[in-house]
Amino acid sequence: MKDLDPAGLDCLAALADDGHFERAARRLSITQSAVSQRLRTLEAQVGQLLVVRSRPLRLTDAGKVLLRFARQLQAMRADVALELGTGSGPDSGQRLPIAVNADSLATWVLPALDPVVQAGASLELVVDDQNFTHDWLRQGAVLGCVSTVSEALRGCRVVPLGSMRYTAVASPAFIAQRLPKGLDRGNFSQVPFLVFNRKDDMQTQWVSRAFGVRSPRLQESFVPSSEAYVRAALMGWGVGVVPLVQVSGLMARGDLVALRPEVELNVKLYWHQWRLGPDGAPPSEGVALLDRIGDALAAGARVALGTARAQRAG
Template sequence: MTAFQLDHLQTLRAVVEEGSFDAAARRLRVTPSAVSQRIKALEQSSGQIVLQRTTPVAPTEAGEVVLRLARQVSLLEADARAALRIDEREGSFPLAVAVNADSLATWFLEAVAPLARAGDVVFDIHREDQEHTTSLLRSGTVMAAVTSTRDAVQGCSVEPLGAMRYRAVCAPRFQIDHAIEPGDASSLARAPRVDFDRRDELQAEFVRRGSGGADAPAQARHFVPTSSDFARAVVLGFGWAMLPERQCTAELASGQLIDLAPGEFTEVRLFWQRWNLASAILDAVSDAVRRGARASLHPFDRP
């Protein structure tokens, strides 16, 4: 097996990110035939098929390994170009990160905004549930992630960020209509609730914890898969739900929402996982995320 060539790695990254050979050719300003030849040469040098010729094109398991290398090389090249002040505004390297929806809606964008405004980093943000962001790290799709997984993905470092606190809330009229008594988990179990998606277990877990482990199905489950609309659905009376404190404090104060379990909350512990790679760009983003987390999340002891 011969050494990987830089243009072959760049081509693999372009094909996967653009979704087709033709789109990659336009991005790289070469012909589709040249893209095809480079991918074939890459497959010969690696001794394995790296792309599934589907629509859109997707990496194979071996391709994910090579894609991770391609993105690492591109990141290091971007660091070098920035340090040498070469074409600072041309062909900026997008930093791919995975972030859960609630962090995006409440603190993450605020934390990294100074880097974006200064043009220091171009962000490629992937929204994913905090329990599943590590799968994007493993595949090489992203270089860093806000995750609830404390165990480091191979090739990554991990550090605690803090905990997001969630409170059980609903609209006042909803409480009356469904005869919900604050602190009564059984009445919550019978009432309609709002879930982010079918993987969202936060509401169900709160009911189980409050009822000693009993698992009663909700009367109805509304699915609202965007964080701001999720919170809005609760205010509008679709159902009850667990909302991040930062998304419901003002509404609780104004009376638009009612706390269904005063003094109680659910904590979701968040961690920052990133490639274990010396990179000025990754370091700058990690510093910004760390500062944002300190200002917005609740501290917890390292497990």
């Protein structure tokens, strides 16, 4: 296969991000017809359809393969820009997409990434449930992800980050009104539980562990924001299953109270990233930007999650 057209790969990535030819053209500062032409040229190079022209657009399996390559090319460009001192900020058009779970984003991820961003990197944070961020990596939509999956994809490496500890909490007023005798096997189904979204099963996991009930049915109230979720618990909307790192201060002040504090869920997290260089190759003079991001996340996790050691593997 001939060398792939970098301009066509940029168009493919923009179409994957924006789902529309017009928005992709605006992102790339070219005409819509130029996007179409570059995509057709790339499709001709590989001899396969890469994009299904639907609303929204979707990538074919071949398109997803090339998208992974396009993302890696973007990451290497961003790293070169930083090495040359030209940066990879908003004006460069080089944003590195990574997927993180909402609870990590609300607690330790931003402080961990701050040194990388302050050094000039431009990131695009994609938020999904920790059990689903890995799908974004597999599809080539992101270059790295924080996930509960421990096994590395082919061509990727994985770093253990540590565990987020979850416990069930409620406000003192809610407990006094709804649970004066505590939460138990006989009353859990009569009280509302806060749920992040329909992918979130932390509440059912916690109830199953606390009371030995398989597939418990709960009264659910959906609050799809980590910060708003904690706020809803403070306001007495229901029982929340939350990361201790997020609410330890509120619990210390008595604003939230743990229900069955001996029952915790430990969610192990891992950082996955594409390998951008050939296996066995010596490291370059500078640390690759994607490696810097991974190192920053591992260091931040050690502090926030109490990880004793985070070793690179995979």
